[in-house]
Amino acid sequence: MSSTAIRPKLVAASPAERLKSAAPLLLAPVLAGLGFAAIGDGATWLTLTVAGLAMGLMIFIMASGLTVVFGLMDVINFGHGAFVSVGAFVGFTVLAWLAGWTQSPVVMLNLLAVFLAILASMAVTGGIGLMFERVIVAPVYGHHLKQILVTMGGLIVAQQLIHVIWGPDAIHLSRPPSLQGAVIFGEAAIEKYRLFAVAVGLVLFVGMRHVLRSTRIGLLVRAGVENGEMVEALGYRIRRLFLLVFMAGSALAGLGGVMWGLYQETITAHMGSEIMVLVFVVVIIGGLGSIEGCFIGALLVGLLSNYMAFLAPKVALVSTIALMVGVLMWRPQGLYPVVKAK
Amino acid sequence: MADILLRLAGVHTHIGPYHILQGVDLEVPRGGVSVLLGRNGAGKSTTLRSIMGLWTPSEGEIHFDGARIDGQSTPAISRAGIAYVPENMGIFSDLTVGENMTLAAASGKMDPQRLSWIKELFPPIATFWDRPAGTLSGGQKQMLSVSRAIIEPRKLILIDEPSKGLAPAIIRAMTDALRQLKETETTILLVEQNFQMAKSLGDTVAVMDDGRIVHAGTMAELAADSDLQERLMGLSLEVHQ
Numbered sequence: 001m002s003s004t005a006i007r008p009k010l011v012a013a014s015p016a017e018r019l020k021s022a023a024p025l026l027l028a029p030v031l032a033g034l035g036f037a038a039i040g041d042g043a044t045w046l047t048l049t050v051a052g053l054a055m056g057l058m059i060f061i062m063a064s065g066l067t068v069v070f071g072l073m074d075v076i077n078f079g080h081g082a083f084v085s086v087g088a089f090v091g092f093t094v095l096a097w098l099a100g101w102t103q104s105p106v107v108m109l110n111l112l113a114v115f116l117a118i119l120a121s122m123a124v125t126g127g128i129g130l131m132f133e134r135v136i137v138a139p140v141y142g143h144h145l146k147q148i149l150v151t152m153g154g155l156i157v158a159q160q161l162i163h164v165i166w167g168p169d170a171i172h173l174s175r176p177p178s179l180q181g182a183v184i185f186g187e188a189a190i191e192k193y194r195l196f197a198v199a200v201g202l203v204l205f206v207g208m209r210h211v212l213r214s215t216r217i218g219l220l221v222r223a224g225v226e227n228g229e230m231v232e233a234l235g236y237r238i239r240r241l242f243l244l245v246f247m248a249g250s251a252l253a254g255l256g257g258v259m260w261g262l263y264q265e266t267i268t269a270h271m272g273s274e275i276m277v278l279v280f281v282v283v284i285i286g287g288l289g290s291i292e293g294c295f296i297g298a299l300l301v302g303l304l305s306n307y308m309a310f311l312a313p314k315v316a317l318v319s320t321i322a323l324m325v326g327v328l329m330w331r332p333q334g335l336y337p338v339v340k341a342k
Numbered sequence: 343m344a345d346i347l348l349r350l351a352g353v354h355t356h357i358g359p360y361h362i363l364q365g366v367d368l369e370v371p372r373g374g375v376s377v378l379l380g381r382n383g384a385g386k387s388t389t390l391r392s393i394m395g396l397w398t399p400s401e402g403e404i405h406f407d408g409a410r411i412d413g414q415s416t417p418a419i420s421r422a423g424i425a426y427v428p429e430n431m432g433i434f435s436d437l438t439v440g441e442n443m444t445l446a447a448a449s450g451k452m453d454p455q456r457l458s459w460i461k462e463l464f465p466p467i468a469t470f471w472d473r474p475a476g477t478l479s480g481g482q483k484q485m486l487s488v489s490r491a492i493i494e495p496r497k498l499i500l501i502d503e504p505s506k507g508l509a510p511a512i513i514r515a516m517t518d519a520l521r522q523l524k525e526t527e528t529t530i531l532l533v534e535q536n537f538q539m540a541k542s543l544g545d546t547v548a549v550m551d552d553g554r555i556v557h558a559g560t561m562a563e564l565a566a567d568s569d570l571q572e573r574l575m576g577l578s579l580e581v582h583q
Contacts, residue, residue, distance in 0.1 A: 219441050223434040230432035233394055234490070235420035235448035338436070 024335040028299040035307040043187035048306045054194035056302020057201020058263060062256030062275065063282040063294050064208060065249025071225040071289020071338050073242050075137055076144055079151035080279070081272030082158030083250045086128060087121040087257025088267040089166050092173050094120045102176045110176030114262070121258045122251040128158075129250025133243055155273060162269035170268045173261050197259055204252075205295050212291060221245060225289045225338050278305075281320050285327045287334025296335055297327075344371040347498055347529050348393070353402035353412070355392045362388045364553035365402070370498070370546075375520070375530045377540045377561060379574075380550035386533040387429055389550070390500045393531075394426050395419045407497055421448070423497035429506065429533075431487040435476025439467060439486055442475050446490035453494075460489045463519045481512035488519065498529045505536040517542055541565045549574045 013021075032049055039045045066080045094117040095102050101113040136154045140146040174180075175193055182189040212218035220241055224231045228238050253272075260275060261267040282301050286293025301320050308316040327335060348370040355363040363385050370376045378386050391397045393404060395416040404412040411419050420426070434442050443452060461468040464485040470478060475486055484504055491499050504520070505513045517539050524530065524543065534540040540547070544561035557564075557574050564570055 216444070219437060219445055222436055223445055226434050226436055227432055229396060229416075230428070230434070231445075232416040233396070233420055233426045233428070233432065234446055235417050236445075237415070237417045 024293070024296050024331075027335075028296060028303065031300060031303050031307075035303065038307065038311055044310070046185060046188040047190060048310055049303065050190045050194050050198065052303035052306035053299065054191075054197040054201075054263070054302070055305060056298040056300070057205075058197050058256060058259045059275070059278050059282050059301060060201055060295055060298035061204055061259060062253050063279045063286075063298060064204070064291055065252035066279060067283045067286060067289055067291065067294045068221065068225070068245055069249045070283065072221055072228070072245050073137075073141070074144075075141070075151075075246075076147050077137070077151045077249075078148055078276070079132065079136070079154035079158065080249070080253055081274075081276040082155045083125040083129065083253035084257040084260065084272030084275060085162055085267070085269050086158060086272075087125045087254025088173070088261035088271060089162055089171075089257075089269075090121040090124045090254065091117040091258035091261060092166075092171060092267055095173070095176075102174075105177055107178040110178040113176060114179070114258075118255055118258050121254040125254025125257070126247045126251035129247045130243065132250065133246040137246065159269040159273070166269075168269075170266050173265055173267050175262050175265065179262070193263065197263060200259060204255075205291075208291055217241075217244075278320060281324050285324050285334055287331075287337040289338035290334065290336040293334055293336035300327075344369075345373075346370065347372040347407060348531065349403075349405045350389070350393070351403045351405075353389075353392060353399045353404060355388055355397050355399050357388070357397060362553055363392060363399070366392075366550075366553070366555055368548055368555055368558070370529065370531050372529055373527045374545035375524050375532055375543045377544035377547045378531065378533045378550060379535070379537070379540060379547060382535075384550040385553040386550055387502055388553075390426065390428075390502050390531070390533060393419070393500060394424065425491035425494075425496040425499045427487045427491050427499065427501040427504065429502040431483045433475045433478075433483045433486055435474060437475055438472050439475050439478070440471045442486055442490055443467070443493055446493045449494060456493065456495075460492065463522060464489055481508050481516070484508060484512075484516060485519070488516075488523075492523060492528070496528065498531065499523075500531050500533075502533045503535060504532070505534060505539050513539060 035049065036042075036045045039048065062080075062084055066077060069075055069077055069080075095113060098113040098116065101109040104110065132154060136150050137147070140150055179193045179196055182191050183195065184190075212222055220231060220236060224238055224241055231241075232238050257272065260271065264271070278301060282294055282297040285297035285300065286295070300323060304319050304323055305316060308319040331337070346369045348368075350366050350368040353363050353366040354361065366385070366389055368378075368389070378389065380386050388397060392399050392412075393406075395411070395414055395418075399412050402412070403410060406419075406422060406424065409422065411422060414422075426432075434445070437445070443457070466478070466482040466485055467489050470482065475483065478486065488501065488504065491501070501520075504516055508516065513536065520530070520532075520543055530543075532540065532543065541561060547557075547559060547561045547564050548555050549557040549564075551574075557570075564574075
């Protein structure tokens with residue numbers, strides 16, 4: 001620029017600003033510390049902490065798709081639980097087909113069977129997500145009340161279809177032998193499946209962060225969450241992006257359904273709608289549309305549920321709601337609110 | 343007769359129950375800067391949004407570079423060669439400055455030469471490249487918004503009040519930058535209330551009131567005629583200098 005140029009200066013953020021931004025990251029370690037102080041016994045604390053992390057990460061898998069769908073498309077999808085249930089039933093069917101592998105003592109065959117079940121579930125729920133978006137969600141973009149009504153309707157239809165295809169009874173879903181039993185750390189017994197769930201959840205979180213932070217499609221999603229109109233003005237067809245994200249969110253719910261089904265070892269048509277209360281709590285705590293917030297919220301919910309179930313079983317059920325109220329009193333938009341363009 | 347790049351003929355736009363544009367006729371010649379003036383609420387921003395397809399005109403036609411574009415989707419209009427700098431700047435504050443620029447290069451890669459030119463034009467783009475755009479000042483956000491619009495060669499750039507809310511020094515810097523941009527023969531349709539900036543950049547001018555164009559001519563003619571300014575705007579534009 002000419003003589004009128006302004007010299008830009010880089011100003012470091014103040015310690016108070018940095019602390020404000022990083023504070024939510026400290027919540028899970030602080031909660032774990034408080035849990036340790038309250039429980040007193042190291043082995044029990046370790047068992048409960050791993051159980052809490054596993055539960056939290058499975059909820060994160062189911063909630064991540066919902067939060068991105070809400071953030072990008074401003075769609076409140078009460079039908080998300082249907083994808084969890086369908087995913088679990090498809091996973092069960094594949095695992096039943098692969099009974100030779102799931103009952104084999106060979107670890108690789110067990111893991112391969114679970115991997116194929118997950119893959120099939122994600123493919124089916126992603127495909128159903130495509131139809132769900134086109135038929136049920138697309139006509140009600142911008143109308144929240146209608147979205148709640150039609151997606152609830154979609155959930156009921158999906159549950160009834162599950163009854164038609166797989167029957168109305170609860171189905172027992174056994175884990176492959178290599179995911180049964182526990183690993184002993186000192187005096188603590190940690191279930192193998194919980195370690196598996198933690199690993200899957202962490203890999204998924206890292207993968208999602210990578211996609212959102214380092215790929216063009218991720219940039220578009222993040223930009224679209226903030227200002228979809230401007231994304232269109234830059235030449236991108238945001239409706240295609242909506243569809244892609246909805247399918248991905250549905251597929252993640254399907255993955256969550258398989259993981260949750262194997263965790264509970266019982267699947268029902270209503271399992272998705274039952275877990276949706278916790279999923280919504282996590283999405284609200286995290287800040288609608290925020291993957292990082294959703295991740296922290298899920299860890300908090302998982303850890304708190306397990307600690308409270310041990311320390312005070314009677315208040316365990318309300319503890320997650322109390323957590324949500326506490327977080328919203330501190331940060332009314334959630335831990336990491338996504339800034340929406342006005 | 344001038345080569346007309348953009349032509350609006352009898353454009354009406356409704357927003358909900360409000361009839362905002364009431365038959366806009368506007369011609370933007372190829373090359374140079376056309377300025378759209380008018381008081382708040384006259385319909386200037388709605389005109390730009392209607393051109394971009396962000397509001398769909400209920401009546402009338404919009405022709406761009408020989409093709410009719412009203413009724414087309416916003417991405418299709420953008421890809422036809424129109425860039426848009428909205429009044430609120432439309433910055434993605436969660437993305438870094440570099441990521442904002444990357445997305446703006448819709449064809450894929452940024453041309454290194456063009457990027458160097460932009461960084462020279464707007465030094466904060468280089469300085470804050472890796473910073474979240476939400477941490478920039480108002481003036482720097484405006485520079486980023488204009489930079490995004492010019493990261494690829496465009497036939498027409500629509501800029502909505504680039505001086506709004508900026509300090510005088512930043513406005514001078516922005517005016518200098520837009521003047522350099524003008525020298526590249528990029529066509530600009532500029533909505534502006536700062537008459538000093540409009541006068542120094544504009545070749546042609548149209549004045550809007552109540553959703554219609556009430557005057558169209560050269561900027562030199564309007565700038566030299568304070569009576570005309572008084573009549574068109576209700577008060578002398580010189581007051582706003």
